[in-house]
Amino acid sequence: MAECATDRLILALDVADTAAAERLVAATEGVVGVYKIGLEFALAGGIGTAAALARAGHRVFLDMKLLDIGNTVAGATRAAGALGAAYLTVHAYPQALAAAVGARPAGLSIVAVTVLTSMGEDDVAAAGYADRVTALVDRRIAAAVTAGADAIVCAPGEAAAARRSGLTVITPGVRLPADAAGDQRRVATPQEAIATGADAIVVGRPIGASADPRAAAERYLAAIEEGLALRRAAASPDGAPRSI
Numbered sequence: 001m002a003e004c005a006t007d008r009l010i011l012a013l014d015v016a017d018t019a020a021a022e023r024l025v026a027a028t029e030g031v032v033g034v035y036k037i038g039l040e041f042a043l044a045g046g047i048g049t050a051a052a053l054a055r056a057g058h059r060v061f062l063d064m065k066l067l068d069i070g071n072t073v074a075g076a077t078r079a080a081g082a083l084g085a086a087y088l089t090v091h092a093y094p095q096a097l098a099a100a101v102g103a104r105p106a107g108l109s110i111v112a113v114t115v116l117t118s119m120g121e122d123d124v125a126a127a128g129y130a131d132r133v134t135a136l137v138d139r140r141i142a143a144a145v146t147a148g149a150d151a152i153v154c155a156p157g158e159a160a161a162a163r164r165s166g167l168t169v170i171t172p173g174v175r176l177p178a179d180a181a182g183d184q185r186r187v188a189t190p191q192e193a194i195a196t197g198a199d200a201i202v203v204g205r206p207i208g209a210s211a212d213p214r215a216a217a218e219r220y221l222a223a224i225e226e227g228l229a230l231r232r233a234a235a236s237p238d239g240a241p242r243s244i
């Protein structure tokens, strides 16, 4: 379990090829504690890079957002562990979570994705859910707890509710004021996210697409430190940030 602020900065390697990922890792080493490989890069050589990063001692977050029949989710979870991943995301549906938690090897944390941070009320309704976003998030946090997941991914605005679950809280949808929101709809600053209950943040484009990724990562790291100070000063009843 790590305690440094760098371990609370998860960089999304949302790149098109291995060379671009290697450049981003080299540029941010020592500032970023966890590298996240998602679907775009996974389908463009990213799984090999994930294994190489893990072998080199980096913590790897496999953002596969699994949702499939239990047998397949269990097999994918074992494969993620064998690859050396530290985190694996699974959509917070009870069946999928139970399968992942049941197959979880030592050293791999199962991270439950509540509701994508790009989704607003209209998207949730269009997807056929009667629940409002917050009710759906609460339902999925409860599913994560029941299944025995290790962590929750949610929007910063839901971090306080997620925090009460006792699980580690990870929030994407985080932006410094100078950075564009892109397609993220439920955004907050890193300071707000950490102060209200996030233990770690996921940042992609503001660092990866920056002309100077290291300087951008340093700005996010400084913002995390400020958030941690705010959280300590608030002496929240939910306690100190969790180790991640």
Ligand code: C5P
Pocket (backbone or CB within 6 Å): 012, 014, 038, 063, 113, 114, 115, 116, 117, 118, 153, 154, 155, 172, 173, 174, 182, 184, 202, 203, 204, 205, 206
């Ligand atoms: O570029 P940006 O900072 O918006 O990237 C956020 C990253 O977090 C992306 O890799 C995205 O897939 C991921 N993510 C998210 N919302 C979730 C779960 C993961 O944006 N609920």
